[in-house]
Amino acid sequence: MFGFLNQYSFVVIAVVVLGAEAYLLRRRFVLRAVAISVTIIAAAAFAFLMRMSAPDIVAAADLDRALARGRPVALEFFSNY
Secondary structure (H helix, E strand, O other), X not given: OHHHHHHOHHHHHHHHHHHHHHHHOOOXXXXXXXXXXXXXXXXXXXXXXXXXXXXXXXXXXXXXXXXXXXXXXXXOOOOOO
């Protein structure tokens, strides 16, 4: 259960926010439609801007070249464990 919430937390939070908006604005149809539309657009924009890009370093030679440039290098390691 916690793995599901960790992996899909953005989706869960978006659904909760949309449900709260629909409930709180249940008597004001036009305002509800605008609020929900803005929330969906904002969530889609956030997801698009925060997605992972393709890695720059895919082989050991790429890492050696990046380190040899003499500029700071940020390394990110990911493990499923």
